[in-house]
Amino acid sequence: xxxxxxxxxxxxxxxxxxxPTLATLEDxxxxxxxxxxxxxxxxxxxxxxxxxxxxxxxDEKITVVPAVSMRSISGGPVADDVVEWFLNKTIAAxxxxxxxxxxxxxxxxATMSASSGDVCGDILEKIRQTAGEDVVISASFDLHANITExxxxxxxxxxxxQTYPHLDHYEVGLRAAQLLAAHLNDNxxxxxxxxxxxxAPAHGYTTTKGGLAKLMARAENMKNSGxxxxxxxxxxxxxxDTQDMSxxxxxxxxxEEIALTVAAELAKDEFDLRHELLGTPLIEISEVIKKALNxxxxxxxxxxxxxxSPNAGACGDSAAVLEALLPYxxxxxxxxxxxxxxxxxxxxxxxxxxxxxxxxGATIAPKLSNPVVVKNxxxxxxxxxxxxxxxxxxxxxxxNIGKTAVLQAGNILINVxxxxxxxxxxxxxxxxGIEPELCDLVCVKACTSFRAGYESISAEICNTNTPGAAxxxxxxxxxxxxxxxxxxxxxxxxxHISEAKCYR
Numbered sequence: 167x168x169x170x171x172x173x174x175x176x177x178x179x180x181x182x183x184x185x186p187t188l189a190t191l192e193d194x195x196x197x198x199x200x201x202x203x204x205x206x207x208x209x210x211x212x213x214x215x216x217x218x219x220x221x222x223x224x225d226e227k228i229t230v231v232p233a234v235s236m237r238s239i240s241g242g243p244v245a246d247d248v249v250e251w252f253l254n255k256t257i258a259a260x261x262x263x264x265x266x267x268x269x270x271x272x273x274x275x276a277t278m279s280a281s282s283g284d285v286c287g288d289i290l291e292k293i294r295q296t297a298g299e300d301v302v303i304s305a306s307f308d309l310h311a312n313i314t315e316x317x318x319x320x321x322x323x324x325x326x327x328q329t330y331p332h333l334d335h336y337e338v339g340l341r342a343a344q345l346l347a348a349h350l351n352d353n354x355x356x357x358x359x360x361x362x363x364x365x366a367p368a369h370g371y372t373t374t375k376g377g378l379a380k381l382m383a384r385a386e387n388m389k390n391s392g393x394x395x396x397x398x399x400x401x402x403x404x405x406x407d408t409q410d411m412s413x414x415x416x417x418x419x420x421x422e423e424i425a426l427t428v429a430a431e432l433a434k435d436e437f438d439l440r441h442e443l444l445g446t447p448l449i450e451i452s453e454v455i456k457k458a459l460n461x462x463x464x465x466x467x468x469x470x471x472x473x474x475s476p477n478a479g480a481c482g483d484s485a486a487v488l489e490a491l492l493p494y495x496x497x498x499x500x501x502x503x504x505x506x507x508x509x510x511x512x513x514x515x516x517x518x519x520x521x522x523x524x525x526x527g528a529t530i531a532p533k534l535s536n537p538v539v540v541k542n543x544x545x546x547x548x549x550x551x552x553x554x555x556x557x558x559x560x561x562x563x564x565x566n567i568g569k570t571a572v573l574q575a576g577n578i579l580i581n582v583x584x585x586x587x588x589x590x591x592x593x594x595x596x597x598x599g600i601e602p603e604l605c606d607l608v609c610v611k612a613c614t615s616f617r618a619g620y621e622s623i624s625a626e627i628c629n630t631n632t633p634g635a636a637x638x639x640x641x642x643x644x645x646x647x648x649x650x651x652x653x654x655x656x657x658x659x660x661x662h663i664s665e666a667k668c669y670r
Contacts, residue, residue: 170350172223173260173297174205175233176216176272177252177289180308181279182479183407184635184643185242186531188280191251194238196566196585201255205232214563215272215306218339223270226347231266233259239587240479243278249285253292260296268302268346269293272339275311275326276403283408283647287316294320304346306338310368310403313414318359318669322349324416326398328382330373331618333558341396345418348395355395358425360433361412361664362440364653365404367638368613369472369629370445377439385417385432394419394428399436401443405479405636407647412664426666433663440653448631448638451490457626458498458607465625466605472613473634474535475589480611480635481505482586484535485527487609487632488578492540495576501600502578502609505530505586513545513571513582520545524573526582535633543573543580546599551583553597558618560591572598579605590616592623 179189191199200207205216216235223230234255238244260266271293277285286307293303304323307313309330318324323345327338345355371378378399385397396418402411415433419425451469458467474484482505491500504526516522521544528537549570555563568584579600588594590612595602602608603623610616613636621627629638637643641655651658 170228170267171231171264172228172268172270172346173231173233173263173266174216174219174270175256175259176235176237177277178237178272178274179244180240180274180276180310180403180479181243182240182405182635183243183278184405185479185481187242187481188245189238189241189243189248190245191248193241194236194248197237197239199234199236201234202232205235206230215335215339218336219270219272219343222340222343222347228347231259231263235272239585240477242479243280244285246280249279249288253289257292257296260293266297266301267350268304269297270343270346271303271305273305273307275307275313275400276406278406278408283406284312284314284316284410286311287314287320290317290320302346302349304342306342307398307400308332309401311400312402312406312411313359313400313416314410318357322670323357323418324398325396326400326416328373328398330371331615333618335560345396355418355420356422356425356668357670358417358429358666358668360415360429360666362414362433362437363412363649363651363658363662364437364440365402365411365413365640366440366443367404367445367472367640368478369470369638371401371443372614372617377442381432381435381439384435388428393424399432404640405643407645409647409649411649422668425668430666433666434660437660437663444654445629445638449628450631451487454628454630455490455494455498455607457628461606461625463625465623466602466608468620468624468627469607469609470627470629471609471611471632471634472629473632473637475611475613475636476586477590477615478613478636481530481534482589482611483527483530484632484634485538486535488526488540488580489538491578491607492575495578498606499577499604500579500607500609501581501595501602501605503581503583503586503589503594503611505584506582507584509582510569510571510584513573514548514569516545518545518548526580531635534635540573540575543575546572546574546579549598553593555588555591556593556596556619557591570598572600586611592619
């Protein structure tokens with residue numbers, strides 16, 4: 167029997183329409199671009215989605231045809247030449263390979279470019295056109311993917327993260343590859359899709375508690391009982407401004423009718439959660455500062471600046487929280503962060519121990535926040551910006567935020583970096599000499615991912631009303647292309663839920 171051959175590739179980036187900076191090939195190179203056999207080196211993708219894919223292919227004794235894998239931190243839409251570069255490499259690998267039986271693709275699902283609102287759909291369409299209708303295509307996605315009709319028409323199987331905070335990067339790779347392998351072993355399945363015209367801010371929910379956790383548990387019970395094979399409950403990344411956008415239920419089952427029925431049932435359940443998923447009311451910065459001043463627990467109060475979260479595609483350049491903290495520089499020990507390349511250059515020019523006035527913030531998205539002058543700040547330390555993630559999300563993976571300086575203004579420690587990345591991981595502070603557990607207040611620029619590491623060490627976590635490209639009050643954001651009706655902008659009814667449909 168001839169060995170099956172499966173091509174592996176991936177492009178992962180979460181786009182934010184309100185971030186004015188395009189993601190370039192250099193941004194991907196900083197995170198990691200791997201070609202050919204570099205993909206097979208586990209040091210390059212340990213614990214990542216493609217690692218899970220490779221494990222299944224090895225177990226099934228399927229020959230791997232490695233193409234190209236690339237990933238970038240969330241940010242503005244991707245430059246067109248990035249997508250073109252990836253497609254040229256991937257299509258060439260398909261065309262130059264001997265006959266393929268399948269393609270495994272690692273994607274985010276909420277990727278836009280300068281000219282397209284559906285990069286992942288474009289990629290899958292091009293792969294399908296090149297590989298042919300007989301080749302099985304299985305794709306993995308983030309929980310915040312926008313699963314469009316173009317995606318589902320061109321991929322035989324779709325699998326998304328089932329955790330938020332995201333802890334199942336490896337597992338989603340396993341699932342996507344297992345579906346493909348089963349199909350190649352003459353066990354194909356049916357995939358049903360339902361759209362719900364609703365979005366929710368990423369800080370408003372987790373899969374560890376609340377209604378979404380119960381919905382995930384219900385689907386998991388169906389999977390464990392054997393009723394369905396796989397499920398994905400996609401909460402679309404809300405800061406996409408595109409006409410084709412929705413939250414989506416994907417159900418994979420042996421029987422088409424079961425897939426359709428379960429998808430429709432879970433879509434109704436998600437519709438019922440639409441108000442809960444908006445989260446609790448936000449707290450003003452001044453109120454969080456009061457909480458920190460009155461806190462006697464010995465643990466820090468966490469101020470969540472999700473609006474400026476780089477993990478949600480925001481710029482990381484807002485100094486709004488820092489500005490509010492400056493009057494308390496002698497009273498509160500605080501950790502804050504801001505992305506500001508000019509301030510970094512100045513700090514490196516002055517050197518460790520120097521004292522100077524620094525203007526921080528609003529260098530990338532000046533329309534979303536204002537610069538702040540910090541008087542008599544001391545350059546406490548300088549770094550190359552590399553560190554290893556503490557986890558549990560992506561634990562042990564190497565990250566680089568570019569040249570980094572820690573400035574000290576009274577008791578306020580300011581992590582100033584070239585690139586705001588991975589700010590939800592405790593290592594973002596610890597690796598540069600700032601210990602969150604010894605602070606009175608820690609500002610974390612993340613939506614929910616940080617909770618996996620911070621909840622156990624925090625006195626209180628406060629979702630805060632702050633400015634930024636990932637603004638948590640969605641109705642205040644400047645959408646121009648979004649579909650209508652869409653909750654929470656307009657109220658919707660069950661009639662607005664799409665009909666469950668199988669496409670392949």
